[in-house]
Amino acid sequence: MARNQITLEQYIGFRKQKEFGEKKKVNIGKVISFAFLLIFCIVWLSPFVIMFFGSLRGFSDTMLYPKELFYPHSGYTLENYEMLLLGKLPEGIGQVNSVQDYKIGTWFLNSCFSAIGGTVLYLFVASLAAYAFTFIDFKYRNVLFAGIIASMIIPGAATAVGNQSMVYSMGLNRSLLALIIPGLGGVYGMYLIKTFFESIPKDLIESAKMDGYSNFKIFYKIVLPLGKTVLFVQGLFGFMGGWNDLIWPQMLYGAKDNDLWTLQVGMAYIINNSKTSNLIGSALAGGVICLLPVLVMYIIAQDKIIEGMSSSGIKG
Amino acid sequence: MVLALMSTTLALVMVGCNKNKNDNKNDPTNTDSIVDDLPRDENGNFDVSLLENVQLNMWSVIGQPDQETLLALVKEFNKQFAGMIEIKVTSVGHYDYYNALDSTYANDYGNFPDVCFMHNEKNIEYALKGYFYPLDELIEKTGVGIDFANAYDNIEKTTMYDGKHYGIPVDAHGYLTQIRQDIIKKNGLGFDGNTRFIPQSYEEYQTLLEGLRAKANSGELWVRNINLDQDHSWYQLKDGNAKLDAAAQATVSNFYPAFFHSQESDNLTALYVNGGTLADANDNVTFAQNEGLTKYVTDLVERYNARLYGDAGNKEAAFPTGQVVMFSEGPWMVANTYDIWWNNKQLSTAGKLGVTEEDAADPVYTNPYTVARPYYMAAEGAPAETASKWYGNGHVITVTKKVTSLQKAAAALIFAEWLTQGQKDSGDYNLTDWCKAGHLPAWKNVYESDSYKAAAEKSITLTAMGDPAEIIALESSKYATTLIAGLTTAVGDVQAQLLSADGCTVDKAIQTLLATAQSTQEAINLLKLGIK
Amino acid sequence: MAKTIVLEEYAKQRSKRIGLFKKYGVTAIFLLPYLAAFITFFVIPLFYGIYISLTNFQYGKPGIETFNSFMWFKMIFDKSYMPGIYNSFWLAFVHTIMFSVIMVPIAILLPLGLAILVNQKPPGFKLFRALIYMPSIVPLTASGTIFTLLFMSKSQHGVLAEFFGIDTMWFIDTWFSFNLFGQPVEIAYAWIPIFFMCLWGGWGGNFIILSAGLQNVPKHLYEASDIDGCSTWRKILHVTIPGIKPQLVLCLFTTILGYLGLYGQNYVLSGGGPSIAAIASMPAGGKTSTLMYFIQDLVANNLQFKSSLYGLGAAASLVFALFAGIISGIQMYLTREKKTGTKISEAYNKWHEIR
């Protein structure tokens, strides 16, 4: 058994403290906030639970025994997932033509491509630019940067329609690349990366230059390793943004290119087809599939996400 | 990085090249893009056997359960014409067929189909967008034996614009009313001395609705559950009469004589039967002016408020339990439900599940449900020539402008001819096979053929639908989608208002109808402005 | 005769050349990918969008459009020109503003309150923080499924209807209506599920930012105010609020802009409906329409509109962008560095003089 190693003085201190009665006060504020937060969290997380259990409930249970939410009348079933993933209709549900259009596997991959590919490419391009704006001196650097920053005041809506036609003109309208490439011009991420790069001591770069490093070497040997936290955080946000985006993919691939849809567009379609009790289970199952990657990522990188969010709030 | 550079250059190049892509397609009547590459024999005649491996891409709007029938037919065709013509079918769910058509046309012309198997009400609208060829010229050039004289004029007209055919009609069908005849009989509400259970007129329908409601209200209405494995015994509706599983139980409060009519087809029947039109030749919206339709809408309100109509949840679920006695649905539904669910052998087995000897012996009780055309739509004052008819849509086969060789066009026409007019060795029309799935043939010779008649006798759907000549098809319009949507929205709105807590009054319903018509008019004006 | 050159001159020229390449070449390699993307997908589309809004551009058929003398803008701003479009655009506008006005204070105050509670550091506060933020990572459609289930009608066995007996059928109804500039505006109950969906997952970022802000308020300021004799209220007023002011402003404006762009929630939950008869056939002609919904209807969801009214979509998005731009402009104005005055020191000088 591991013992508490303390000095005798400390022990005496403990005894005295106990004797003198400076007891740890029960902080009422803490108790109240704990209680409130507990209740709040229970209420706030209940939709997750409802979604999860709802997705495991068969369609006939949903119609006939709607009150048995957590213990479905005829037990848990994966029929909703089968309906989505395999197109296998459960017996007795009748005719559901729309299920034929569900290509959730393809959508999932499209979303992955959009979210991961877009993020990685963006980080690369943006950090290159941020490097140039921070460490390379060139004419009109500050003017150019100020111009780019000033463009942040123009909301995305102003360029969306132009972009849509632009992408069409470039012949990318049937390509998944269109999900990714227009995002490369994003300003905010580049700005944050640049802000971080600015905090890297210039001496470091200069001494590396003295050691004969080229700009490229400095970039990937010094700046990128140093900036990996900010890149990671930006990457997380980029991923979540890409994964959760609905408007742009919808604009791109419109009403029926369901090979190119992302999970979000597909899910919106599924929901619109599933506002009846026999199909809502499949929508919930879709929701679970849609949520899972982000949730897993959140659980794994929760600290980093919150930290990144906080720091963007403090700095930005 | 390289990618970005490339994409920039690409952008500039693409902007430059994309300009002339769609130049000639906008004139719908143009057939210049077809190159005459027909193989001809030494006499200069074309014959199918000269074709070599012509592949056609066909988009089919047919969903389950008819899909299999169509695929089987196509398979048969491919077998017959092996080495000459091969048709590949892509099934696009009918919810998104037209969106897909549009977006593929605009974004992905390479994947645009050669042949469309689509709804006839959209034929002209899309033809006028320049998607399809006028076929008369092609038929002449290729000599494929399609004689439109054999087609029913009323159905054929949906494919025609300005005297030209843009599609080959295949079939027609309308929405049917499903009726629980066992309940009507048990409660003695049948007509002609309780021997006929299909209301044949507006008045009969009204009487039936009111009769059912009155009985239900007084607690005298007999109902039973005809779902498989459920208790089939008759019981009288009384509140608190909970002898069955609560979820599958008809009670006074959830009983309605009829379910809301579908928004898709019945309102058009109401419009056309009463002599109305959606719009006139100048695209002025006219449906709101039709008294019959107005009556239909106000009836909707009054019947709902009198609890003759209702929304009892899922109609397919409510119907077998007896919560609803009538509802309206497409003919495919009948096959679907009749065979799978309700052709219930248990009903003719006395002694089990509460089925009495008497029940088992009665043909009406053992076949508890029937279907019929909505004869009850013609209100007072409906024109005689339309009063006994009904609205129906159907399918057509079109040749798209993606086809640029006469060979392909010929192949497409051959397929259309084979499907609609082709006969098997037995003399049966191929179309009959298709019709068995629940469609009326658009061709007189098929309808009059013995094989069809034999098939129709067996099919409750075909029997119910009767003569294709009695179908009123949609008028051809460039704005068909908008017009139908307008009417559907109007009726849908009234239904939604009825369901809401505030409810709906006759005045409000008429107002909604007029306002929606006005808004539809505006939408059409807007579209006219936009499309140059 | 071969050309000769002094070697030193050559060396000088050479190093100059190399120097130039190093300077501009390297810069170009670093900067070009981003700049190319920025220009192609921001600058050009911006002007392209303006161009589209001024012509009868047809999506997918570039090159054949002609100038249409501000027709699209006339539709938006001239009531008599195309009343249907005018009404549905401005109704969507009013909806957007109203929803923002209701939602924004909640999306600031609720997370602020929670942040204060979490900042008390009760046991497990880190877990609470993570859990409170969690709904905000949920993709819109995933939460859409949940709220669809919750608010489905009794006949479809929605959760609220089944468990709490809330008859969600009345979501079709008008909740209340009022007149705005002579135009009746009806607010439908259908906003309620949208409201709850936003309430559930719409402010996690604010919460994190505000609680980080609260943690960043220097502790010694609280101690100083203690010694200066401040009441709790004065502490909040003079220490807490000023301490988190940057975060508050940031949250306020991102939230405002976020709700101005409200689209997914109503698209998924209500499809923009229930429809309004008078503008039912117009883009976003429903009781839960928003500006973004209007634009998306024109440029994405309704192919008929997309093919013929594409320019209207462009025009509407420019109007929307202008509006949003004004709001971010206000934000920038508010967060600018304030100039120091001289009033008090002048007063001091005067006082000093007089003595």
Added chain:
Amino acid sequence: MANLDNKPVDGGMQVPAKDAGKILKKSGYKIANNEVDAFVSLKDINKIYPNGVQAVYDFNIDISENDFIVLVGPSGCGKSTTLRMIAGLENITSGYLYIDKVLSNYTSSKDRDISMVFQNYALYPQMTVFDNIAFPLRARKFRMPMEATVVKAYNQVIDVLDNRIDEFKEAFANAKDKALNYGTTVEYVATKMKICDEAAKILCKSKAASPENIKNTAKAKIESEINKLSSQGYTMDENYRLLKDGKLQYHYVKMSNEEIRRRVFEAAEILDLGPYLDRRPKELSGGQMQRVALGRAIVRNAKLFLMDEPLSNLDAKLRVQMRSEIVRIHEQIGATTIYVTHDQTEAMTMATKIVVMSKGWVQQIGTPQEIYYNPNNIFVATFIGSPAMNIFDAEYDNGKLIFKNGYEISLSEDYIERHNKYYEAKIQDLRRMLDTDDFKKMHALKVLDKILFNLEAQKDAYALEKAVDDVLGIIEGTECSEVVKNLIAQYKAENNGNPKVDKKWLLKIREPLLTFEKIPSRDIGLLHNAQVFSKEEIVVDDTLYYQKPKKKNNKKNVKSNINLNSTDIEFINNLYEVASNLLAKCEKALAGKHPIRVGVRPEDIVLNSEFTGNKTEKFMVKSNIVELLGSELLIHSEFADANIIAKISTNVLIKPHTDVELAMNQDKILIFDDSCGDRI
């Protein structure tokens, strides 16, 4: 608020027990102890953190009015904690704090009438300098004599109209001058005319256009007001203050803007902050912020000033400047000040009294001179003074100090006598200490723990049992011996006289031994110094004292709820051992030759040739580095295995790497005990 209102009651009063509560409540829970004659008095103040770390041990000090006390010590010595306890920002674990005779342990900060300057200034970033300084004035209500403001205003109006109307007109005209943009016109006029704002307002409003009318209304107003007041039973003295039954009446009011303005401007004047009053803290330099923080502290005229390392964030030059500034302000306003710093120079230059602290212990309290010349122990000696005192290890042999290199110094008789007396006293003290119950218990504990250790190492059981009997022997006569005896007897009985020592039983015996809170803090302090200042320092976990636990120990130290009766506590030191070692050393020291430490201040190492006083043998060193400090030279060199620094006047120029002949000032040599660092 209420607390300032009430006069404290005399704590020495005998009151009926049941009324005590009522009386306390009436006085706002303020108790004065008239026996305390110092202005601020700390009596046996202890601070123990929840993790058992004692930050402050038995702090005792009396501070008289106008004192400038400096608490000095290395970081983590508990000086800031002490200050924060006085400020009320930390709870006092035990002991009593009297401020102005009032028992202040439990009064909240704002009721202690103190002001404080924080290390990082704690300025409100959103407020201007003016608002920052005014903040404490606005935050609370002040006890002021009640005034008949209306009467005062109108009387002043009449006075101005009667006598100074031209002056007013001029002031009024000046106020309009744009160049003289003085707040509002009213404020300018009020300041200029030395009248109250109210009066100025009335005058400015009427512009003194028709003096007679104004005077008439004024008179009427005065009359009605006086009537009203007298009906309420007030009378008025010549300064318009209200009296009731001949006594001045006080009330609590928010300070008027006029008053706030005056006070802030006065503070700004003192601190030379006039031009910066509009700025926000962000726009100020460190020194300016510091002055603002000072301004905020002085503006309220608090009785007691607390300053927590206020200069530590400034650069060297500013620090010197601010140092004199603070001294000047202290002289000017004369408030009692407690000042915390880790910089001994600040302490020496500013303080009237210095408190040197180390690791929670007060090492010495005294004036700067006392501390410098008569340090209590080696810690104080080395901590105070710059450059630090030179310390040599040497041997003491009958009045002779023998350095490592054989260099010898003969001590005077005086020194020898002091030496012997010191050790005799020490031995006596330690013997007394070791004889106490608690030390016996510790001794027993040590033996017991050894048995436990051996048991784990599976040593001979019989020997172990014998050892247990030894434990009993050690604690013979203490209050817990009975308990232990019973435990042993019981155990023996259980095992039929055939005992086999097992762990569970030993731990049971251990439990009653774990009670020693009766050890006086003084003893712990002594032993503590012995552990910390002795050369053979027992390795003590530093985290105990520095509250900055190393990462890996983080959990253990933060753990605040160790079960005190737990047998799982393992001690990493044992005070008994320390004390007995110390005793042994002292006895040895008295017997003859023993190690000792010799301290000489740099200025007491002198050039042999220059110094003429009582000096030691000369010795030669090689100058390694020579630093010129202006008037003085610092010579770094090596002597007797130690680095020495000599401070010499610049009369003689000495080059680096030359041989220098030095000597020590015999009278100034300090000798320190090697084992506990005390000065002999």
